Amino acid sequence: MSVQTIPAAESQINTKPEVVRRTANYEPSIWGDRFANYAEDIVTQAHMQKQVEELKQVVRKEVFTDAADDFSHQLKLIDAIQRLGVAYHFETDIEQALERIHATYQDDDGDLYNVALRFRLLRRHGYNVSCDVFNKFKEANGDFKESLVTDVSGMLSFYEAAHLMVHGEKLLEEALVFTTTHLQTATTSTSASSLLKAQITEALERPLLKTVERLGARRYMSIYQDEASHNEDLLKLAKLDFNLVQCLHKKELSDIIRWYKGVDFARRLPFARDRLVEMFFWITGIYFEPQYVFGRNILTKLIELVTVMDDIYDAFGTFEELVILTEAIERWDASCMDQLPDYMQPFYLTLLDVVNEVGEELIKQGRSYQLYYVKEIMKNQARLYFAEARWFHEGCTPRMDEYMRVAASCIGNTLLSVVSLVDMGDIITKETFEWLTNDPKILRASNIIFRLMDDIAGHKFEKERGHVASSIDCYMNEYGVSEQETIDVFNKQIVDSWKDINEEFLRPTSAPMPVLNRILNLTGVVDLLYKRGDAFTHVGKLMKDAIASLFIDPVPL
The missing domain is CATH 1.50.10.130 (Terpene synthase, N-terminal domain)
Structure with missing residues (x-):
């Protein structure tokens, strides 16, 4: 564990002369300004789009008419x-x-x-x-x-x-x-x-x-x-379409990076992970199609805010500060700003601004009812993070079932799934949001996979830096078994959870197929990033190669 004693003047926190804080010493972003500027070639892209439209008709005939028998x-x-x-x-x-x-x-x-x-x-x-x-x-x-x-x-x-x-x-x-x-x-x-x-x-x-x-x-x-x-x-x-969509994603990423530079989290919140490019990769894994530009933009911004929130609750914030922050998020009011420590204020203000941006767009679309679910899922995320912080503050190792009730939900899957419904059009109704926010089997299964894979991948790192008990700690403590025996049990649970996901796709389904696909796609990203360690927090060759493939190198034609 890394512990720093940070003077109040340096940390801009007006609580005590000195505040002892846990920090994770996350590595900085490896990308620098690599994606900050993107110059669109509109003429070339228009030509590519024309070729794509022509080839779609050719392929449609070859596959669905000529090969029909x-x-x-x-x-x-x-x-x-x-x-x-x-x-x-x-x-x-x-x-x-x-x-x-x-x-x-x-x-x-x-x-x-x-x-x-x-x-x-x-x-x-x-x-x-x-x-x-x-x-x-x-x-x-x-x-x-x-x-x-x-x-x-x-x-x-x-x-x-x-x-x-x-x-x-x-x-x-x-x-x-x-x-x-x-x-x-x-x-x-x-x-x-x-x-x-x-x-x-x-x-x-x-x-x-x-x-x-x-x-x-x-x-x-x-x-x-x-x-x-x-x-x-x-x-x-396939090659032309890949390159055309890649151009779109490059522009989106450039726009999001400009937003990130504007909120200045890298300087104002230096303790938090700077993984914006990796987050955008994650979001394109959930839905990459051109029509979801607004959804990707909002979801990337919100998951950036959730990551900062996680790092505040998980390490940097004192318990007393977390009580204040949780109450402020519950109230969802700019007047709460003055009660927050200085370092939390830019985070809180940006959270309100981004969700307001969502609300403005939803009003234009005639779907303002969806804003309620976006706010509620953010509030719930804070509640779950606070529950984990309380465990750490009290030195508590919860029972496994209690741990999973909180930790499997706060991993972020639920939030990503719910917010991804925004910008999906007319197939999404209030009933869809109600279904998804009431812990359906497919989401519960995906949460279990994410939580257990994350804990298996990050157990050693989290143990070294000082962290709330993981599922591995809880299971070992409750059942008196070894770490490897615990991991074996968890791997079996992961296999069973994939079976649950498969079952939910069998007709008649509980929700529209595109909604189920969001959760499946999200779980696939989790498998990629956590199968061989935590490739999100500790960016290595796997993530570098993946990002280069999708956002840097076009497919040779």
């Missing part, structure tokens, strides 16, 4: 469309095609590759197809046929399909173990092509269900273009 071929093209990141252009076409394919579904039709592909695409779109379709690939004794091992493409397709499992599907649990084992062997085999090995390596690290769409699309383009059967029009569309 060959289900296997059409499914492969739909899969490519989704993996290349351009499915948002063809949502209605894809839905109609899958509905027709589902209506003529034959359980015993096709080899392993095609059966698994069809199962995965239909399941992913909410069709409750039975995993019994894979029984034909088993021996009489219940084992999978040994001949499947040589069908590496089929095994990879089966592996991806198995990740769509729900509770009680023992066959898919066995399939995941079976395919994982043999695919790991295939990566060192001389019989598999280098192209196939690359796909296997990528899939073993991050299956399609957990892949951040834009990042996966960027990587898949280099694989798809080397496939002998690739569709040239589709590939060109």
Whole structure:
């Protein structure tokens, strides 16, 4: 733990001559002014947009008209469309095609590759197809046929399909173990092509269900273009569209950085994490599509404010100051400013300003009722952070169920999910907000995944700096088990939570599919950032490469 004694004059806090504060000594942003200035090339972008529109029509005809009578071929093209990141252009076409394919579904039709592909695409779109379709690939004794091992493409397709499992599907649990084992062997085999090995390596690290769409699309383009059967029009569309959307994201990021420089948090709140670029990456992982410009702008600003709030509650603020801040956020009134310590005032004022900006836009859209939910979720975030701060102040290690009630919600998933509904248009109603703010199963599952992965990744760092007890501490203390035994239990809970998420996509769904996709996309970002450590707080190669792929380097045409 790092403890600093900060004189009042230096910290601009008018409470005591000296205040002892915990700090995390976060590393500064690695990006500097890299994204601060972006010069739009409107003429070039207009030309790219024209090409995209023309190619969309060509691809629509090739995939949804010309290939309509060959289900296997059409499914492969739909899969490519989704993996290349351009499915948002063809949502209605894809839905109609899958509905027709589902209506003529034959359980015993096709080899392993095609059966698994069809199962995965239909399941992913909410069709409750039975995993019994894979029984034909088993021996009489219940084992999978040994001949499947040589069908590496089929095994990879089966592996991806198995990740769509729900509770009680023992066959898919066995399939995941079976395919994982043999695919790991295939990566060192001389019989598999280098192209196939690359796909296997990528899939073993991050299956399609957990892949951040834009990042996966960027990587898949280099694989798809080397496939002998690739569709040239589709590939060109994907590359042009990626670069066009990248231009939009660069401009958005530049605008947000200018806002950040204006509020001057880096100087006024130097104890807080400076991760604005990483936050924007996170938000584009939730929704990257061009129509959500305002949503991304607001969500990035709010998650920046939540990160600052977290660092105030988690480390820098004294308990007495946190009481005052929590009351001020509850009251949501600029008149509270004078009661706050000097260093909290710019944060509080910016919070009010950003939410007011949301309110002004919502009034223009005729959706002013949504502002209530944005304010309430911010207030709730402060309440949850304060509950954790009280535990630390009192030296309390709560019971595991008590810890998860607070900590799984305050991780930020709920806030991100609720605010992401803003700017989603007419599919969002008051009922949607009510559903999402009442702890639905899919959000609860996503929160568990985030909380447990975050605690596993950051346990050592948080322990060293002095921090409220984590889920690992709570579980070990309550059940008297080792750290590794605890992590093993948590990994099982994470697997079960993914099953819960999959179940929530099966029709009839509790909410519109785009809303469920927000939560799924958010959980995929979590898997990326916390699977091998905390890549958000401690920015390393994974995050640097991801940001470069999405916001710096265009795809070569």
